[in-house]
Amino acid sequence: MTQETRTIESTWDLTAYQFKIEADALNLFIKGTKDKKILGRKCHQCGTVYVPGPTYCRKCLIDIDQVVEVSQEGVLDAFTVNLADVRGIPVENPFITCTVKLDGSDSFLMGTLEGWTEWHSVREGMRVKVVWKDTTSGALADLSHFQLI
Amino acid sequence: MEKVALVGYKQTKHTFESPVARERIIYELVKSLYKDMGITKDDIDTFILASNDFTDGRTISEVFTVPRIGAYMKDETKVEADGLNAALYAYMRILSGLYNTALVIGFSMSGSEFRVPLTQAYTMDPAYERPRALINYYSAAALQAGAYMKKYRFTEEDLAALTVKNLENANNNPYSARKEPDASVDKVLGSKLLYTPIRQAHVSAYADGACAVVLSSKKMARKFTDKPVWIDGVGHLMDTYYIGDRDLLKMDSLAGAAKKAYKMAGIKNPRKEIDLAELHTNFASEEPVFTEAMGLFKPGSAKDVVKNGESRIGGSIPVNPSGGPLGANPVNATGLIRLAEASAQLRKEAGKNQIKGAKTAVVHAQDGPGAQSNTVFVIRR
Numbered sequence A: 001m002t003q004e005t006r007t008i009e010s011t012w013d014l015t016a017y018q019f020k021i022e023a024d025a026l027n028l029f030i031k032g033t034k035d036k037k038i039l040g041r042k043c044h045q046c047g048t049v050y051v052p053g054p055t056y057c058r059k060c061l062i063d064i065d066q067v068v069e070v071s072q073e074g075v076l077d078a079f080t081v082n083l084a085d086v087r088g089i090p091v092e093n094p095f096i097t098c099t100v101k102l103d104g105s106d107s108f109l110m111g112t113l114e115g116w117t118e119w120h121s122v123r124e125g126m127r128v129k130v131v132w133k134d135t136t137s138g139a140l141a142d143l144s145h146f147q148l149i
Numbered sequence B: 001m002e003k004v005a006l007v008g009y010k011q012t013k014h015t016f017e018s019p020v021a022r023e024r025i026i027y028e029l030v031k032s033l034y035k036d037m038g039i040t041k042d043d044i045d046t047f048i049l050a051s052n053d054f055t056d057g058r059t060i061s062e063v064f065t066v067p068r069i070g071a072y073m074k075d076e077t078k079v080e081a082d083g084l085n086a087a088l089y090a091y092m093r094i095l096s097g098l099y100n101t102a103l104v105i106g107f108s109m110s111g112s113e114f115r116v117p118l119t120q121a122y123t124m125d126p127a128y129e130r131p132r133a134l135i136n137y138y139s140a141a142a143l144q145a146g147a148y149m150k151k152y153r154f155t156e157e158d159l160a161a162l163t164v165k166n167l168e169n170a171n172n173n174p175y176s177a178r179k180e181p182d183a184s185v186d187k188v189l190g191s192k193l194l195y196t197p198i199r200q201a202h203v204s205a206y207a208d209g210a211c212a213v214v215l216s217s218k219k220m221a222r223k224f225t226d227k228p229v230w231i232d233g234v235g236h237l238m239d240t241y242y243i244g245d246r247d248l249l250k251m252d253s254l255a256g257a258a259k260k261a262y263k264m265a266g267i268k269n270p271r272k273e274i275d276l277a278e279l280h281t282n283f284a285s286e287e288p289v290f291t292e293a294m295g296l297f298k299p300g301s302a303k304d305v306v307k308n309g310e311s312r313i314g315g316s317i318p319v320n321p322s323g324g325p326l327g328a329n330p331v332n333a334t335g336l337i338r339l340a341e342a343s344a345q346l347r348k349e350a351g352k353n354q355i356k357g358a359k360t361a362v363v364h365a366q367d368g369p370g371a372q373s374n375t376v377f378v379i380r381r
């Protein structure tokens, strides 16, 4: 069956929105990155360490306020080599995005991975460390990348 | 058939600007409801959130809120409509026999973040209504209000008196966002005209806030409370989206939904058998149209109803004894609040607004421009 269709031109004004978010987890995290530290929160009931750390434990549904610093070294958990952009066009300089489980944390941090020359040689489980920008300002971008050890 | 009871309810003190984010609002509310009931999240079999990506301002909005109500790694769904529809969904899930308990929650930041008229404008019919910006939720309600007032000689003064009745009830409700101790007919008549005959004072109080209820199967209900409120009848109908295809005065979808709920609850004469009504009115002018479509008052009788105080606390059928959405309209929670408020009445927990001897209540929620979709519950103690 065929059907005639037509397109209606319209606009969508997104300035209609303001958005209030809970700031605690992000604020703690970037307070840490400014001093080149990785900070999170630990649940006193179940022991889960969240990085970044919200002020409640999603497993126990209780408030948590124990701030912990975790290691700047950890394990490469998962990664993907970015060979194309989101439209499928090949990129000139492929790069790796990855998740890393820092020692002492129960959650994963995301970032880019450096320290490799041939991406076929990168393996899950490799040890990595945090590399900071020379000057940190208290922003997510303070954490430059993860480096294979 | 298995019966379903409301066994717990709680709402926030609604505000025009919450000092905390929505995640914190619902976390605090749900935790305190669990505490009041002496239960934990593990007593809940299924969690149902009422939220709408459009009005919440982000896609898949519940991903941020699910962990805050104890639903992490639990059975969870979202109903993209008013919270009373989420309660209807919870009711059906319990009737399926697969679940004994359900937490239902609706929440909103429509006081401070979600600018109601702006966002709702994008929900209008894209072929006929949106391109020319001919109509919005306000003007749809204004068309209906004007038609009713003209047909039944319901005057601006009558509408103002009805508005004041609701504002007085809201003043006595500790959860209302809007408090106008000096509310008067003159003050309403002096408020800004928005879309004739609708004035600013007739508009519900868009607010930040939340409401949560716990529903239970009959066999579990007594474990949670000795004051269960039974959901004895439900009805849900949707009219056409395009306003030009609807009779704004007849409100077929609301009349039909009420009829279904009454039939299920064995109600033959709603005017005699219903003790109170909690209605989701976005505008004061909707109250006469809705109550008449629901068979609570005679068609066209609003002038007398107002004059004789029949819809006041102490009248034959008090309508919105809580003050209704004129006191607080946290979009998506508003209909669920009607269920909580009516349950409070039946459980004799309604404080200053308590109606003596209330045993049967009718509860209503709407969605869409000009109350396109309507849900009705009949509840009893």
Ligand SMILES: [Zn+2]
Pocket (backbone or CB within 6 Å): A043, A044, A045, A046, A047, A048, A057, A058, A059, A060, A061
């Ligand atoms: Zn925990």
